[in-house]
Amino acid sequence: MAQQRALPQSKETLLQSYNKRLKDDVKSVMDNFTEIIKSAKIEDETQVSRATQGEQDNYEMHVRAANIVRAGESLMKLVSDLKQFLILNDFPSVNEAIDQRNQQLRALQEECDRKLIALRDEVSIDLYELEEEYYSSRYR
Amino acid sequence: MATYSLANERLRALEDIEREIGAILQNAGTVILELSKEKTNERLLDRQAAAFTASVQHVEAELSGQIRYLTQVATGQPHEGSSYSSRKDCQMALKRVDYARLKLSDVARTCEQMLEN
Numbered sequence: 001m002a003q004q005r006a007l008p009q010s011k012e013t014l015l016q017s018y019n020k021r022l023k024d025d026v027k028s029v030m031d032n033f034t035e036i037i038k039s040a041k042i043e044d045e046t047q048v049s050r051a052t053q054g055e056q057d058n059y060e061m062h063v064r065a066a067n068i069v070r071a072g073e074s075l076m077k078l079v080s081d082l083k084q085f086l087i088l089n090d091f092p093s094v095n096e097a098i099d100q101r102n103q104q105l106r107a108l109q110e111e112c113d114r115k116l117i118a119l120r121d122e123v124s125i126d127l128y129e130l131e132e133e134y135y136s137s138r139y140r
Numbered sequence: 141m142a143t144y145s146l147a148n149e150r151l152r153a154l155e156d157i158e159r160e161i162g163a164i165l166q167n168a169g170t171v172i173l174e175l176s177k178e179k180t181n182e183r184l185l186d187r188q189a190a191a192f193t194a195s196v197q198h199v200e201a202e203l204s205g206q207i208r209y210l211t212q213v214a215t216g217q218p219h220e221g222s223s224y225s226s227r228k229d230c231q232m233a234l235k236r237v238d239y240a241r242l243k244l245s246d247v248a249r250t251c252e253q254m255l256e257n
Binding site for chain 2: 010015018019026036065068078098102108113130139
């Protein structure tokens with residue numbers, strides 16, 4: 001594989017930020033999920049009354065669930081940003097797409113011209129007969 | 141159609157990752173719902189939890205791979221290629237066809253008029 005080119009600072013920073021977002025979001029999902037499972041454990045001895053502990057656990061689970069959803073949405077946004085970056089900066093695939101498009105258009109153009117030339121040959125035969133008919137008629 | 145296969149492969153992979161992220165949240169919700177029941181189905185619980193963990197790891201690995209690929213491939217310069225010239229040539233060819241069709245219809249109309257007269 002070719003040596004890594006020196007990216008402009010902005011692009012390198014952007015890609016590093018993508019990595020960071022990925023790590024943070026995945027960590028957030030895993031940690032919050034693990035904590036929800038842990039807090040589902042029923043303990044015999046609690047520092048506060050059972051009702052209070054239940055309320056606290058309820059609130060904590062709500063917050064952690066919201067965090068998981070937020071991290072999931074952040075991952076979706078990251079995927080969207082990656083798609084955009086890919087479309088704009090993945091030169092090998094952009095080059096291939098342009099080449100394919102050029103080939104398609106050139107093939108269509110050649111087919112049109114080929115058919116026009118065949119049409120010209122056919123029409124010239126008919127026109128020859130039409131001219132003969134016209135110039136030997138009383139309307140010329 | 142193999143036209144945009146290379147670009148589409150990566151974009152399709154990213155779309156699969158999006159679906160998998162949705163599945164991750166779904167699995168997490170199923171596990172917590174199952175835990176909230178009085179009588180939990182342990183097998184379902186284990187299966188969903190394993191699926192959750194595997195999906196999270198898979199998503200992380202895939203996205204890291206995509207970012208690594210972009211780090212290798214991106215140059216920071218805008219792409220200046222275009223298919224404009226071949227598009228213009230093709231457009232001119234289609235205009236020639238239209239013109240030929242127009243002239244042929246004129247000739248056909250003239251011949252019919254002469255025949256009627």
